[in-house]
Amino acid sequence: MHTNRRATAIAGTLVIVGMIAGALSIVPVIEEPRHLALISEHESQVVVGAVAQAIMIPAYVGFALCLYPALRAENETLSLGFLGFRLIAATFHFLGVIILPLFLVLGHAFTRAAASDAAGLELLDELLRTARDLVNHVALIISLGLGDLLLFRILWRSRSVPRWLSGWGFLGIALAMLASFSVLLGLTDVVTPLYLAMNAPLGLQTVVFALWLLAKGLATGTSTTAHRHG
Structure with missing residues (x-):
């Protein structure tokens, strides 16, 4: 795999930017009971949340675009799928902003x-919150997860990052998607400790992956070597 x-x-920087923006996109007042009476007093929370989620769009898509040339050299079909799912996720981000x-x-x-x-x-508000x-927690996470499964499939095969990091990605994505399906089925809520715990492994893996990209990038020539010895 030839990388720039x-x-x-x-790409690593954009991951960090996206995570910071993701934290800022949380709007605590919306999670409060009977929050309609409180929103006018906390308007800045909503504005900051919308701006932060808007920042996530170029961060998430830019990450995919930065890695796409190297990924395409390894597997054009999977890399196109990864980029496509990132664009779908960007559409859901845009809906979240609106x-x-x-x-x-x-x-x-x-x-x-x-x-x-x-x-x-209040009924309209509850429908809007749902x-x-x-x-944010079902459509967006599932589209990102499917795309990232393709990403880590490429990285696993090419060995351009350590396989423990790719494997950690697979596990984190599986847990995050399972948490999303739990929300979809009404088995849990997005603010419950269980939901947060199921997303924690992927969150930590994302930080480590971003730091790896910043410090070491993607290894080159590993796929060829692996095929020769495999």
Whole structure:
């Protein structure tokens, strides 16, 4: 696998940027009970969350574009699949960005609404929150996971990163996708300790993978050597 050292360093940087933006995209007020009455007072949380999620779009797609030339040299079909799933994930990120300002609209309407209209606004709010969870924690995670399975399949075969790192990626992705299906089926919620614990291995692996790309990049020539000795 022939790699551009600068491209892998940029890719690692974009992973870190995406993770920081992901942390900033969390909007705690939306997880509060009866939060419609609180949103107007915490408008900045919603704005910061939307901006942060918007930053994740170029970070996640840019990561794939940086690695794509090296991955394509190894397996064009799988690398195209990886890039395609990243673009699908970017679409879900965009939906997440659009959804957040709608909470502000509902929150402002709720503060002015009569008691008879409040129940209807709360129902709309609950539907919107469910939609956001399904976009961010189901559709987005599954599309990213499927793409990253292709990525680590290429890296596993080429040995361009240590196999323990690729294997860790497979395990983390499987757990994260299982957590997403649990949310989809209503077995858990996105703020429960179980959901967070199931995503922790992938989160840690992502940090290690990013640091590996920054420090060492992708090894070159390992695939050829592996095939010759295999």
